Amino acid sequence: MCKVVMLAYTQFNPDAQLPPELFGAHSTEQEALIEYAARVCYRSLGKMGSNPTFILQRMKEGHEDIIEHVSATFLFDGCSRACTHQLVRHRLASYSQESQRYVDLDKGGDLSDDPSPKELYDFFVIPPALRPFDPDNEVLMAFLENLKRAVLGYRAARAAGLRKEDARFLLPNGTPTRIVVSMNLRSWRHFVALRAHPAAQWEIREIAKEVLKQLYRLAPSVFQDQMEAFGLA
Numbered sequence: 050m051c052k053v054v055m056l057a058y059t060q061f062n063p064d065a066q067l068p069p070e071l072f073g074a075h076s077t078e079q080e081a082l083i084e085y086a087a088r089v090c091y092r093s094l095g096k097m098g099s100n101p102t103f104i105l106q107r108m109k110e111g112h113e114d115i116i117e118h119v120s121a122t123f124l125f126d127g128c129s130r131a132c133t134h135q136l137v138r139h140r141l142a143s144y145s146q147e148s149q150r151y152v153d154l155d156k157g158g159d160l161s162d163d164p165s166p167k168e169l170y171d172f173f174v175i176p177p178a179l180r181p182f183d184p185d186n187e188v189l190m191a192f193l194e195n196l197k198r199a200v201l202g203y204r205a206a207r208a209a210g211l212r213k214e215d216a217r218f219l220l221p222n223g224t225p226t227r228i229v230v231s232m233n234l235r236s237w238r239h240f241v242a243l244r245a246h247p248a249a250q251w252e253i254r255e256i257a258k259e260v261l262k263q264l265y266r267l268a269p270s271v272f273q274d275q276m277e278a279f280g281l282a
Contacts (some may be wrong), residue, residue: 051128051174051252056229058267061117074098079119079268083234087115096264104270116271118232121264123230127258129174132252135244143235147229148216154224155201164200166193173223177251195219212242234271237264241272245279 061067072081073099087107088094100106101109107115115175137144154160160172170182170189173196179181192255199221206216232240238262243249243255265272276282 050125051132051256052124053256054124054126055121055263055267056124057122059121071097074101077266077268080104080270082118083115083268083271086118087112090115099100102270105273108271112236113235115238116238116268117234119268120231121237121267123260123263124227126228127174127225128228128256129223129252130220130226132174132250132256133185133226133228134222135250135253136174136230137226139232139236139240141232141239143231144228147182147221148227149224149226151213153207153213153219154200154220160200164197166190169193169196169200172225173221174225174252175223196223228255233267234264238271238275241275241279247276255263 053080058079059082061082067085071085071094072078075081075084081098083104084097085094086262087103088097090112099128103117107113125133136148158172160168164172166184166189167182170193175192179186179192183189200217203219206219207213241257241261241264244253245261248252249257258279258281261275261279262271265276265281273282
């Protein structure tokens with residue numbers, strides 16, 4: 050399963066010298082920043098923290114630009130290339146992905162010279178329809194045999210002098226990868242709305258739900274409705 054780690058998020062600059070009492074009513078610093086940005090729009094900083102539903106009310110009015118001032122950066126480690134092909138369609142984001150041009154398949158991997166079906170099962174991203182590992186499952190064994198051919202073909206191409214950027218054409222969509230993703234909270238909400246939906250592909254849906262749970266801890270009022278909508282509240 051893909052590991053989802055929040056690496057960083059927006060925080061106040063301590064040198065801004067804002068009075069601490071402005072932020073005492075909020076559960077997180079990020080929510081305080083969102084309300085602060087909204088209060089600047091209405092010249093109502095004196096009411097900061099006086100209304101616990103202030104952010105939710107502004108969002109319901111369509112004033113979602115205020116949540117763009119907070120961003121979060123995630124590492125997705127162990128997702129498939131098939132998953133990241135979907136992920137990078139979200140345009141208002143920044144991406145840094147492990148490169149198959151420069152990183153050999155075996156770098157950091159645990160595949161032996163003659164990988165067993167279980168090794169291949171543990172290395173590649175396997176669809177739920179083929180889980181759990183069962184050596185008597187003929188479809189799974191045929192699936193893993195194809196993965197083995199891809200691995201051995203890749204290694205043979207590299208041994209023959211083919212560059213990584215060309216040998217990678219032999220690798221399947223289930224090859225694991227790592228990617229760092231940054232978005233503001235408005236873009237993350239859009240990502241969650243599309244990718245946590247039951248109609249979304251299973252792998253990116255699992256990632257989206259874990260992202261949502263972590264973002265909720267960062268800014269509860271921004272993501273409460275989505276937590277409820279996707280049955281995570």
